[in-house]
Amino acid sequence: MSQHAAADGAGPLVRPYAMTHGRTRPSSDNFDLIALVVAADGPVSTEGLEPEHRSILNLARQPVSVAEISARADLPVGVVRILLDDLRVRGAVQVRSPMSGAKAPTKRVLRAAINGLRAL
Amino acid sequence: MDEIPYAIKILVAGGFGAGKTTMVGSVSEIEPLRTEEVITAESVGIDDLEGVEQKTTTTVAMDFGRITLTDGLVLYLFGTPGQDRFWFMWDELSLGAVGAVVLADTRRLADCFPSVDYFEQRGTPFIVAVNCFDGAKRYRPEDVRVALDLDPQVPVLLCDARRRDSSKGVLITLVEYVLQRYSELENNGALA
Ligand SMILES: Nc1nc2c(ncn2[C@@H]2O[C@H](COP(=O)(O)OP(=O)(O)OP(=O)(O)O)[C@@H](O)[C@H]2O)c(=O)[nH]1
Ligand SMILES: [Mg+2]
Numbered sequence: 001m002s003q004h005a006a007a008d009g010a011g012p013l014v015r016p017y018a019m020t021h022g023r024t025r026p027s028s029d030n031f032d033l034i035a036l037v038v039a040a041d042g043p044v045s046t047e048g049l050e051p052e053h054r055s056i057l058n059l060a061r062q063p064v065s066v067a068e069i070s071a072r073a074d075l076p077v078g079v080v081r082i083l084l085d086d087l088r089v090r091g092a093v094q095v096r097s098p099m100s101g102a103k104a105p106t107k108r109v110l111r112a113a114i115n116g117l118r119a120l
Numbered sequence: 121m122d123e124i125p126y127a128i129k130i131l132v133a134g135g136f137g138a139g140k141t142t143m144v145g146s147v148s149e150i151e152p153l154r155t156e157e158v159i160t161a162e163s164v165g166i167d168d169l170e171g172v173e174q175k176t177t178t179t180v181a182m183d184f185g186r187i188t189l190t191d192g193l194v195l196y197l198f199g200t201p202g203q204d205r206f207w208f209m210w211d212e213l214s215l216g217a218v219g220a221v222v223l224a225d226t227r228r229l230a231d232c233f234p235s236v237d238y239f240e241q242r243g244t245p246f247i248v249a250v251n252c253f254d255g256a257k258r259y260r261p262e263d264v265r266v267a268l269d270l271d272p273q274v275p276v277l278l279c280d281a282r283r284r285d286s287s288k289g290v291l292i293t294l295v296e297y298v299l300q301r302y303s304e305l306e307n308n309g310a311l312a
Binding site: 032033034035036038063065067068070071072076077078094096098103104105107109110111112113114115116117118120 | 124125126127128129147153154155156157179182184186187188189190193194195196198212213216217218288291292295296298299302303
């Protein structure tokens, strides 16, 4: 509730960024909303991780988008990006950026998309 | 580890209550989710939120759904925020998108003008899907095209956002249109 009170109204934003120790941006490149994240296979030290890091690792057992992590962990996207950065730095997650990044997808992908949609 | 799939995205835009969330939900394989971005004007461009207590924040919400198209390809559908003042979020949403569906509600056709303007200016390929609300006067796609002053090549079709098949058809129309646009650009030598 406390996080949502901040998110829903015009209230001050304190709690969501507490777990990032005040950081508002990841140190390295941004995670796209549809970048897909998956937890690493091997054992990863969870020492020093916040509970929110652990819930992200749980959500990412199967490939999951940054947007889905944000929605399911009930954290603003900005916070998720920072926590993901922590996890990536220690090798706990792998990230796949969206097809062709900021550029529009290729014709090959579009054809695959059309076939996939038709088959639904 | 298994290969991580790739993701692509399509935007669903339109005025307040035009049926964006309904369309996302009718084709999504998961219940539509909502994600929030909390923004403070002061936080833009700085890395430290000390003293954030004094700052006013705004929350921007996006509804989205997911469709697994093939083993290696996942499609995300984002319902763009309806409120005009959150347009700065659209830039992030439209970056790298396949294209956009503009949902038109014929009871309030003017509500989708801003979406049409936005995608035209940005060069994002879009189609217009006219959501057929019960009791609303039926328009022909051609009337909507004229009312919205659309380029002749922009597809306009009728839909029922509550029906999965109808929404699916809208998405296929969009992706086919984008593909056709690419081919035309290539033939015109516009793409290297
Ligand atoms: N008859 C009919 N009703 C629809 C259709 N699409 C949506 N509705 C109804 O219209 C209402 C608004 O739909 P939403 O999907 O919430 O619209 P929205 O664009 O997400 O609205 P905002 O996010 O508030 O801007 C809901 O009660 C839907 O059930 C349609 O195709 N036909
Ligand atoms: Mg909605």
